[in-house]
Amino acid sequence: DSGVTQTPKHLITATGQRVTLRCSPRSGDLSVYWYQQSLDQGLQFLIHYYNGEERAKGNILERFSAQQFPDLHSELNLSSLELGDSALYFCASSPGDEWNQPQHFGDGTRLSIL
Amino acid sequence: AQSVAQPEDQVNVAEGNPLTVKCTYSVSGNPYLFWYVQYPNRGLQFLLKYITGDNLVKGSYGFEAEFNKSQTSFHLKKPSALVSDSALYFCVLYYGQNFVFGPGTRLSVLP
Numbered sequence: 001d002s003g004v005t006q007t008p009k010h011l012i013t014a015t016g017q018r019v020t021l022r023c024s025p026r027s028g029d030l031s032v033y034w035y036q037q038s039l040d041q042g043l044q045f046l047i048h049y050y051n052g053e054e055r056a057k058g059n060i061l062e063r064f065s066a067q068q069f070p071d072l073h074s075e076l077n078l079s080s081l082e083l084g085d086s087a088l089y090f091c092a093s094s095p096g097d098e099w100n101q102p103q104h105f106g107d108g109t110r111l112s113i114l
Numbered sequence: 115a116q117s118v119a120q121p122e123d124q125v126n127v128a129e130g131n132p133l134t135v136k137c138t139y140s141v142s143g144n145p146y147l148f149w150y151v152q153y154p155n156r157g158l159q160f161l162l163k164y165i166t167g168d169n170l171v172k173g174s175y176g177f178e179a180e181f182n183k184s185q186t187s188f189h190l191k192k193p194s195a196l197v198s199d200s201a202l203y204f205c206v207l208y209y210g211q212n213f214v215f216g217p218g219t220r221l222s223v224l225p
Contacts, residue, residue: 002157002159004157018188033213035213042215042216042217042218043215043216045212045213045214045215045216046132048211055134055211056211057211059210069207079201088157092157092158099146099211099213100146100163100165100207100208102160103158103160104160104162105156105157105158105159107155107156107157108157
């Protein structure tokens with residue numbers, strides 16, 4: 001068990017809708033990272049937050065946004081959903097904001113767009 | 115542009131034999147490299163990293179990796195494979211505040 005909790009585990013919705021994915025980092029970790037894993041694009045880094053502040057952006061679409069709250073949990077918001085957004089979304093956490101620290105991954109949220 | 119290649123989609127090895135999972139990279143500047151493993155229906159687990167220093171990096175669960183700058187490679191190795199090592203392995207490059215993942219190599223260790 002990595003100590004990172006992601007909810008929900010599965011989400012099924014329709015095109016055009018909006019969803020929110022939630023991540024609780026390991027106790028004591030201040031950084032949260034979000035990733036997308038899809039069959040056609042593989043694993044992609046989306047965004048990094050540290051102690052409530054955005055630190056780095058990767059291949060995150062404008063329809064997607066994230067935030068990290070004072071209690072350090074993070075949410076990834078996906079809007080105007082398209083079929084191609086179907087994927088496994090992971091969050092990971094680490095203690096500090098240094099990129100070279102090992103990241104601890106949750107088990108992911110599987111998003112299916114119908 | 116920076117990129118990571120894992121030239122083998124699948125690697126099969128017999129239990130007890132040495133294993134190698136290959137990774138090559140392309141980056142301008144110093145490479146910072148990681149290996150992660152993913153078991154079915156689970157998130158990724160950190161194995162090891164290369165930042166600077168010794169070209170042979172030791173990691174978790176008996177894995178090690180050899181960094182070779184001239185060949186732009188970072189191959190993952192283990193002297194004696196276990197059936198429980200069967201999983202999907204990802205080589206990851208960090209560059210410019212971005213993590214770039216290889217496509218993954220599925221390792222099957224046969225009893």
